[in-house]
Amino acid sequence: MRPYVIINAAMSADGKLATRERKQTKISGHDDFLRVDRLRADSDAIMVGIGTVLSDDPSLRLKSEEHAGMRKANGKDPHPMRVVIDSTAKMPADGDMFKKGLGRVVIFVSEKAQKEKCDALREKATVISAGRDSVDLEIVLDELSKLGVEKLMVEGGSTLLWSFMSSGLFDEIRIYIGALIIGGKDAPTFADGQGFTDPDDFTRLTLKDIERIDDGVLLTWVKKA
Numbered sequence: 001m002r003p004y005v006i007i008n009a010a011m012s013a014d015g016k017l018a019t020r021e022r023k024q025t026k027i028s029g030h031d032d033f034l035r036v037d038r039l040r041a042d043s044d045a046i047m048v049g050i051g052t053v054l055s056d057d058p059s060l061r062l063k064s065e066e067h068a069g070m071r072k073a074n075g076k077d078p079h080p081m082r083v084v085i086d087s088t089a090k091m092p093a094d095g096d097m098f099k100k101g102l103g104r105v106v107i108f109v110s111e112k113a114q115k116e117k118c119d120a121l122r123e124k125a126t127v128i129s130a131g132r133d134s135v136d137l138e139i140v141l142d143e144l145s146k147l148g149v150e151k152l153m154v155e156g157g158s159t160l161l162w163s164f165m166s167s168g169l170f171d172e173i174r175i176y177i178g179a180l181i182i183g184g185k186d187a188p189t190f191a192d193g194q195g196f197t198d199p200d201d202f203t204r205l206t207l208k209d210i211e212r213i214d215d216g217v218l219l220t221w222v223k224k225a
């Protein structure tokens with residue numbers, strides 16, 4: 001059985017995940033970042049796409065020691081696994097993912113990735129080939145399941161979120177809408193990718209919860225049955 005997939009991201013009131021420069025943009029406030037850390041701690045693995053790694057240099061670590069302690073008390077590894085979707089093995093070997101924070105790093109590449117690049121990354125991470133030209137997310141979920149991942153949190157960015165949402169490979173979407181407008185037709189949105197044209201293809205959702213956090217709102221949706 002594939003892991004339970006929770007998509008979590010923050011967007012501006014006009015639906016952008018970041019500025020058109022694609023640099024990391026603070027949308028969440030203090031309480032929402034705390035919620036995100038709790039969700040990370042509650043997940044077996046946290047995933048981002050290579051676009052996010054290259055623009056944000058995330059560590060994907062738990063910020064709160066209390067959250068790591070809670071995992072340990074529950075008999076889990078104190079740090080969730082960190083997963084990157086990276087077709088051509090562009091993952092920088094000196095990024096924060098390797099410098100900051102603990103937690104196993106697993107990189108999914110495609111057959112297009114050069115062997116030398118994969119071998120270099122293998123010194124620091126587990127590298128798994130899944131897919132021909134790009135990474136096949138069904139294979140990824142299957143492999144993560146074999147690695148013991150039951151709950152997966154997908155943080156972004158917009159291209160990876162589109163792939164998960166358009167293929168129905170998710171269970172929940174938690175989207176924090178911050179009280180700001182970023183604008184820009186080239187700024188990443190909550191779902192980029194190709195987009196649907198036929199309403200029959202649209203991914204349909206059911207609203208599960210609405211919560212006010214900081215000066216924004218958290219919407220929780222589940223995939224429509």
Ligand SMILES: NC(=O)c1ccc[n+]([C@@H]2O[C@H](COP(=O)([O-])OP(=O)(O)OC[C@H]3O[C@@H](n4cnc5c(N)ncnc54)[C@H](O)[C@@H]3O)[C@@H](O)[C@H]2O)c1
Nearest residue numbers: 009010017018022049050051052135156157158159160163
């Ligand atoms: N606000 C937030 O919550 C949030 C969260 C994450 C990222 N971001 C922002 O998102 C932007 C990055 O998003 P992005 O769309 O450029 O990159 P991304 O992180 O979505 O990575 C996409 C890349 O992954 C690779 N890939 C391989 N197989 C794939 C597949 N099956 N589906 C999709 N991608 C696949 C491709 O190279 C693709 O270009 C940055 O600006 C970052 O700051 C914001």
Ligand SMILES: Nc1nc(=O)c(N)c(NC[C@H](O)[C@H](O)[C@H](O)COP(=O)(O)O)[nH]1
Nearest residue numbers: 010025026027028056058059060061155
């Ligand atoms: N929930 C949320 N609110 C935001 O305002 C924001 N900018 C992100 N962004 C998520 C994206 O995935 C970032 O790159 C990682 O959150 C950075 O990860 P680290 O903090 O370095 O572990 N996520």
